[in-house]
Amino acid sequence: MLQSQHNQTVRGDLADKAVANKTKKNLSWAQLAEGTGLSEAFVTAALLGQHPLPADIAEKVGKQLDFDADDILNLQTIPVRGSLGGAVPTDPTIYRFYEMIQVYGTTLKALVHEKLGDGIISAINFKLSVEKIDDPDGGHRAVITLNGKYLPTKPY
Missing domain, CATH: 3.30.1160.10 (Cyanate lyase, C-terminal domain)
Known part of the structure; x- marks a missing residue:
């Protein structure tokens, strides 16, 4: 059953872990998206907490990032979207x-x-x-x- 998040914490923490593990393993977003059937942009946005991934793709990408079963399950949840606060961005x-x-x-x-x-x-x-x-x-x-x-x- 598809589940939904009620705040940005879980998917935000998972995004931090995705970036950290991607960096440690020297992977590109394109490499993570390869073979998923989804675009590089969509997979990137999903890993940054903006989209859910289908179970099979969450499993594939999650394994590349050394995610545990809970992380892979959370990749499948509908996030609270919007990664920027109300202030003018500083990046x-x-x-x-x-x-x-x-x-x-x-x-x-x-x-x-x-x-x-x-x-x-x-x-x-x-x-x-x-x-x-x-x-x-x-x-x-x-x-x-x-x-x-x-x-x-x-x-x-």
């Missing part, structure tokens, strides 16, 4: 995403509504990918794709 990478939304949030909203109508972009029926490409001016660029299902507002 520089996360802050840049916050900054992007501060600068482009109203633009994204206007364009989504103009092209799709009144509604939202789902973060549940959602796909995320991060790609590294060469910058013609030197260095690299990050291509981040946020692919969420559009859900129209329905009058009632």
Whole structure:
């Protein structure tokens, strides 16, 4: 039976353990996701406490991370989502995403509504990918794709 968490403590502690064991074993997120049939982004988010994993995948990934049976069971629970508190993020990478939304949030909203109508972009029926490409001016660029299902507002 699928179980649900009532606070972020258990999955937060498990995320800490996942990162610690991933580091000790020198594993990448891609290596952990390999062979699961799920995306690197989804498995990463699950291990960071944002999604439940199906039992077989929790078992596979949990074994790679030397998790015990309770940890593997907790990977399958529905978490209390949202890893950031209400304050402005202080981590520089996360802050840049916050900054992007501060600068482009109203633009994204206007364009989504103009092209799709009144509604939202789902973060549940959602796909995320991060790609590294060469910058013609030197260095690299990050291509981040946020692919969420559009859900129209329905009058009632």
